[in-house]
Amino acid sequence: MGPATLFDKIWDIHVVRSIEGGPDVLYIDRHFIHEVTSPQAFDGLRARGITVFRPGKTTATADHNIPTREQELPIKDELSRKQVETLNHNCSEFGIEYFGLNHPKNGIVHVVGPELGYTLPGTTIVCGDSHTSTHGAFGTIAFGIGTSEVEMVLASQCVLQPKPKKMKITVNGSLQKGVTAKDIILYIISKISAGGATGFFVEYCGAAIEALSMEGRMTVCNMSIEMGARGGLIAPDFTTYEYLNRIPSVESRPDFKSLLLRWRSLKSDEGAVFDRELEFDASKIRPMITFGTNPGMGMAIDDTIPDAESQGEGKASFLKSLDYMGFKPGEKILGYPIDYVFLGSCTNGRIEDLRAFAQFVKGRKKAPGVTALIVPGSKRVEQQAIREGLDKILKDAGFELRQPGCSSCLAMNEDKIPAGKYAVSTSNRNFEGRQGPGSRTLLASPLTAAAAAITGKITNPADLLKN
Amino acid sequence: MSKLKFNILESTCVPLPLENTDTDQIIPARFLSAISREGFGENLFRDWRYDKAGNKNEEFVLNDPKFRGEILVAGKNFGCGSSREHAVWAIADYGFRAVVSSFFADIFRNNSLNNGLLPVVVPEEFLKRLLAMILEDPGTKVRIDLEKQDLTLLPTGESLKFEINPYKKECLLKGLDDIDYLLNIREMITAYEFRNTLRQ
Numbered sequence: 001m002g003p004a005t006l007f008d009k010i011w012d013i014h015v016v017r018s019i020e021g022g023p024d025v026l027y028i029d030r031h032f033i034h035e036v037t038s039p040q041a042f043d044g045l046r047a048r049g050i051t052v053f054r055p056g057k058t059t060a061t062a063d064h065n066i067p068t069r070e071q072e073l074p075i076k077d078e079l080s081r082k083q084v085e086t087l088n089h090n091c092s093e094f095g096i097e098y099f100g101l102n103h104p105k106n107g108i109v110h111v112v113g114p115e116l117g118y119t120l121p122g123t124t125i126v127c128g129d130s131h132t133s134t135h136g137a138f139g140t141i142a143f144g145i146g147t148s149e150v151e152m153v154l155a156s157q158c159v160l161q162p163k164p165k166k167m168k169i170t171v172n173g174s175l176q177k178g179v180t181a182k183d184i185i186l187y188i189i190s191k192i193s194a195g196g197a198t199g200f201f202v203e204y205c206g207a208a209i210e211a212l213s214m215e216g217r218m219t220v221c222n223m224s225i226e227m228g229a230r231g232g233l234i235a236p237d238f239t240t241y242e243y244l245n246r247i248p249s250v251e252s253r254p255d256f257k258s259l260l261l262r263w264r265s266l267k268s269d270e271g272a273v274f275d276r277e278l279e280f281d282a283s284k285i286r287p288m289i290t291f292g293t294n295p296g297m298g299m300a301i302d303d304t305i306p307d308a309e310s311q312g313e314g315k316a317s318f319l320k321s322l323d324y325m326g327f328k329p330g331e332k333i334l335g336y337p338i339d340y341v342f343l344g345s346c347t348n349g350r351i352e353d354l355r356a357f358a359q360f361v362k363g364r365k366k367a368p369g370v371t372a373l374i375v376p377g378s379k380r381v382e383q384q385a386i387r388e389g390l391d392k393i394l395k396d397a398g399f400e401l402r403q404p405g406c407s408s409c410l411a412m413n414e415d416k417i418p419a420g421k422y423a424v425s426t427s428n429r430n431f432e433g434r435q436g437p438g439s440r441t442l443l444a445s446p447l448t449a450a451a452a453a454i455t456g457k458i459t460n461p462a463d464l465l466k467n
Numbered sequence: 468m469s470k471l472k473f474n475i476l477e478s479t480c481v482p483l484p485l486e487n488t489d490t491d492q493i494i495p496a497r498f499l500s501a502i503s504r505e506g507f508g509e510n511l512f513r514d515w516r517y518d519k520a521g522n523k524n525e526e527f528v529l530n531d532p533k534f535r536g537e538i539l540v541a542g543k544n545f546g547c548g549s550s551r552e553h554a555v556w557a558i559a560d561y562g563f564r565a566v567v568s569s570f571f572a573d574i575f576r577n578n579s580l581n582n583g584l585l586p587v588v589v590p591e592e593f594l595k596r597l598l599a600m601i602l603e604d605p606g607t608k609v610r611i612d613l614e615k616q617d618l619t620l621l622p623t624g625e626s627l628k629f630e631i632n633p634y635k636k637e638c639l640l641k642g643l644d645d646i647d648y649l650l651n652i653r654e655m656i657t658a659y660e661f662r663n664t665l666r667q
Contacts, residue, residue, distance in 0.1 A: 016659040017652065022634025025652065027659055037551065039502035048646070053653065065500060079500035086502050130550040130574060146552035146578035148645070156649035156656055162632060164573070194487050195544030198570055228547060230573050294487045294547070313595070317486040317542065410496040410549070419519065431491040431548060433514050 003269035005166050006235050007201050010141045010266070014124045016158055023160040029123035031058040031153045032109045033096070035065055035087040036412070037128030041151035042090040054157045055095040059118060060087055062100050063108045065412045068375050068402040071101045080413065094154075107378020107404045110134040110346035114218065115380050117247035121236040121263045126153060131346045131428065133224040136233035137217035138240055139266045141201070143231040164230040165199055165275040168268075170206035173282040178462030180356070181216030182348060182426065182445035184208065185223040186288035186298045188280060194296035198228030200276065203268060208282035209234060214243040215352035222347045223428050226295035235267040287460055290430045290443040291333055293321040297430070301448065301460050302334045324432050325440050326420075333442075333458050340423035341372040341453040342435070343446055345409035348426035349377025351384050353446045354401075358390040360450035360461065366398035367456030373415055374399050375407040399453070411436045424452040471583040472642040476564050477610045477621070479536035481528055482601045488541055489548035490575065494557040496549075507553050508560030529561075533605040537564045540597055544568075546575025555582045565611055567618070569594045580635045581645065587611060587618055587629050613639060 004012075016025040033041075038060070045052065052058065065080045075081035084101065091098035099106040105116060110131055113119045119135040125142035126132060128150040135142035149159050171184060189196075202224050204217075212220065217234050224232030241260060244250045253259065286300035297318075299305065307329040311318040322329060343349075343357050354376060366372060374394060376382040382404055385391055391401040408415040409427035411434070417423045419438025426449050430441035444452070447461035454464070498510045515527045523530045539558065545568040546554060555578040558566065565585040579586045589597070600620065601607050608621040613636060619626040637643065649656075 013663075016656055019634050022632055025649070025656075027656070027663075036499050040504050040552075043503070044646070048650075050650065053656075077500075083500050083502055128550060128552075130548065144550040144574055146550055146555070146574060146581060148552060148578065148581035152646055152649055155646050156653060157660075158649055158656055160634075160645050160649070161577075194547055195570065195572070198544065198547075198573060225548075228544065228572055294489065296487075313591075314486050316484065320485065410491075412496045412499060429489075429491070429548060431489045433495055434491050437495070437497075437514055437519065 003271040005268045005272040005274060006139065006203055006233065006266055007141065007166050010122055010124065011163060014141070019160070023162045025158050026124060026161050027158055028126050028153050029057065030113070030118055030125045032113055032125070032127035032132070033058060033060045033150060034109050034127070034129065035062050035083045037147050038090065038150055039083065039086050040147050041154055042094065044151040045094070045154055050155055052094040052096065052154045057157060058096045058154065060091050060096055060098040061106055061109050061112050062087055064406045064410065066101055066405045067413050068373070068405045068407045068415055071403045104379050107380065108346045108349060108406055110222065111349055111377030111381060114138065114214070115247070115378060117244065117250035120244070120250070120259070121240060122266050126159060130225045131222050133229070133231040134218050134222040134346055136221035136224065136231050137214060139233055139236035139263070141231065141233065144225065164201040167197055167200040167202045167229070167276045167278070168274040169202055169204050170277070170279045171204065171208040171282050172206045172279065173208055174211060175208060175282050175285065176462070178287055178447055178460070178465050179285050180445040180447060181212050181219040183285050183288045184282065185220045186290065186295070186443060187285045189223065189227045189295050190288065190298035191280070192227055192278070194226060194294040195228045196296070197224070200229050202229045202232040203274070204232055204234050210237065213352060214239060215350045218350065219347055223295065226428055236263045287445060287448050287462060289333070289448060289458060290441070291322070291325060291327055292318070293324055293430055293432050295428065295430060295443060297321065298443065301458065302332070304332045305329055334460065336422070336458045337456060338424050338442070338452050338458060339369065339371065339421040340417050341370055341449050342375070342408045342423055342425040342427060343449050344373065344375030344377065344407050345427035346377065346406070347428045348446050349375060349381065351381050353426065354381065354385050354390050355388070357446045357450045358393045360447055361397040361399065361454060362393050364397055364454045366453050370453050370456050372399050372453050373402065373408050375402045376404045378404050408435050410434065411439070417441070424449045424458065470642045470644055473564070473583055473585055473613050473639040475610065475612050476537060477608060478538050479606060479608055480538040480540045480567070480601050481534045481536055482598050483528060483539060483541040484598050486542040487544045487547055490546055490551050490554035491548055493546070493554035494551065499551060499553055504556050506560065507557035508562070511557040511561045537562060538567060538609055538611070539563045539565070540567045540594070540601060542568065543570050543591065543594070545571050547572040550574045552578045552582070555579050555584055559584045567594070567597065580639070583639060585611065585613065585639065589618065589627060589629060593627060
């Protein structure tokens with residue numbers, strides 16, 4: 001055997017069988033489900049008259065279609081309530097662990113998995129949600145699947161998957177002040193486009209990636225899908241072990257020491273071959289913002305929107321996108337007034353994100369015209385924020401800490417941005433209508449969101465950072 | 468459980484020359500509260516098809532009576548974004564049986580194959596020509612032969628081979644189902660688990 005990539009090492013030991021000329025039968029160590037993409041899969045099991053093959057390896061949480069206020073009360077929207085009740089019912093019927101509303105472990109599926117120690121290096125994880133790539137931060141093969149595939153995993157603990165190609169993205173150097181993990185990934189996507197990594201699984205490496213906390217690494221891996229990648233992963237290192245060592249259910253495992261030893265072998269070998277390799281310089285990255293309707297349409301916050309002629313074949317799509325956003329080619333958007341700010345989602349709804357936002361707004365006041373949605377990624381994040389007094393800092397600055405959920409990231413609940421309004425959002429997608437019909441999303445980091453919330457305008461957070 | 472079979476499809480096409488069409492456009496999130504697989508076609512491309520008041524947007528291709536057919540021809544990176552299989556259910560429920568593009572997002576492609584909706588990948592240059600042809604003559608018919616893996620422009624007879632995973636091709640031709648396949652190898656999966664108890 002020649003030198004292997006980390007991805008190959010993990011994938012290959014999870015192949016139960018390779019189908020001649022076809023996909024691999026890939027064994028799944030951990031399956032997460034939520035209310036939106038699972039009901040039809042359970043119906044499928046019932047139609048076949050079969051049970052869940054390994055119910056202990058699936059965990060459910062309600063996150064996509066729930067309110068972020070008054071979670072103690074029954075969900076008002078009838079369809080949403082029915083969907084959440086259906087998940088509850090399916091989990092009881094098939095013997096699956098379920099974190100419903102108000103459960104102390106409830107939260108966004110990709111925030112909950114890592115914080116509970118379910119996301120472990122060297123494992124395979126799937127979920128009927130494209131942002132499953134988040135878990136790759138732990139050196140995990142994690143990817144989103146469709147509902148038919150959710151049914152496959154429930155029925156057999158396996159999915160049929162063609163093996164993706166491998167891409168290595170190295171980010172050298174170190175980040176400047178006011179630049180975060182979110183800016184790294186928005187920068188990469190802006191360089192290679194929203195479809196630039198389609199067919200690939202990405203390994204992120206380099207000094208700037210190694211310097212990130214686990215939360216930052218999750219933000220990077222989370223948005224791998226936004227450049228089309230099947231997923232993204234980062235080799236586990238001391239930062240990873242430290243994070244896992246703090247989780248009681250992991251640290252107390254009798255085999256923790258042997259796990260640690262095994263995790264140390266989880267890295268790409270010297271000379272391992274990737275199908276594509278890209279390198280970036282972290283010191284060149286400035287705070288990023290998107291100006292269009294796919295995550296590839298991003299730029300440094302003080303840059304100008306490219307002109308249409310530079311878009312070649314994509315010119316029509318580019319102009320349609322700018323028209324939707326109410327922007328023009330060649331325009332600068334720094335200083336542009338905004339209406340909403342959203343802090344949250346599986347991209348930036350973790351404790352570190354809330355801390356960064358709170359630290360930034362501490363001693364300042366929210367701009368009067370701005371409506372802000374501050375949504376923790378999980379019940380645990382919410383509780384931690386309250387323990388640290390972040391809720392008070394936020395309140396003093398004019399913000400309200402809501403209850404956990406996916407919220408305005410996909411706006412299935414009432415947390416919608418009205419038509420025509422601009423939202424600086426820490427989430428992952430700026431698609432047309434993503435945050436509500438007609439909404440205009442500007443993707444950015446928690447710091448850039450905080451700066452916009454304080455000034456009411458698109459603002460470079462580096463200019464306002466306290467030393 | 469057997470699924471709808473796919474073999475030969477001969478149809479006019481509906482052109483959608485936009486790039487990066489994401490699954491939020493195909494079926495917006497507010498329609499995902501349903502717990503069955505049916506009826507999503509009604510809201511396919513909802514916010515492009517209708518304005519805020521629910522009136523038809525006459526400019527959108529699905530509302531243009533000139534363009535009819537079971538083949539959707541779309542710009543590159545079709546189906547990017549959310550993994551929602553509802554997008555495929557909506558396209559199939561509306562009446563499409565194949566989508567042609569220069570490349571598809573990975574999850575969308577898997578979801579399509581799992582629902583008997585054939586994703587056909589053609590070179591960028593060919594896609595451009597095909598779109599131009601359809602726009603010029605909406606009566607342009609295309610024949611897709613899955614067995615032979617070729618797509619033919621009927622007016623000119625020009626034919627082009629396309630790739631598909633041999634296993635998935637077999638499943639589509641015979642209406643076979645991945646879950647039946649997996650259920651049949653449950654013993655092998657159990658043996659795999661046994662071998663790996665020491666590893667986990």
